[in-house]
Amino acid sequence: MTGEIFYLMAGVWALAILAVFILAIRLSYRIEARSPDLTNRSGLPRKAMMFHTITNMNVARDEETQAMRRRMNGLLLIVLAGFVVMGAGLHVVRSAG
Secondary structure (H helix, E strand, C coil): CHHHHHHHHHHHHHHHHHHHHHHHHHHHHHHHHHCCCCCCCCCCCCCCCHHHHHHCCCCCCCHHHHHHHHHHHHHHHHHHHHHHHHHHHHHHHHHHC
16 A cells, blocks of 8 residues: 555655656746846747756846846756755665565
8 A cells, every 4th residue: 555655655755756857948948038148039939047047157147137046046956956865765665675
């Protein structure tokens, strides 16, 4: 029974972490739109330039954009913490079973 509960919780946890990651991606696109050097002018969709927004490369320096960037970095830290917690949970379940 414990294994079934763990797998159910793992699925819910994965969906939650995925939702947070999607929020971070959407925020990255908004940051890119506010930053002249990162704006997509090709008219074609492209991947989010998250490396640039995380490291503050070519990102607009106004306070609102920087606040958005800090929020995106916080969301990405939540995703990273989610992976750490899930790894710890897997280790506990594996060692108990």
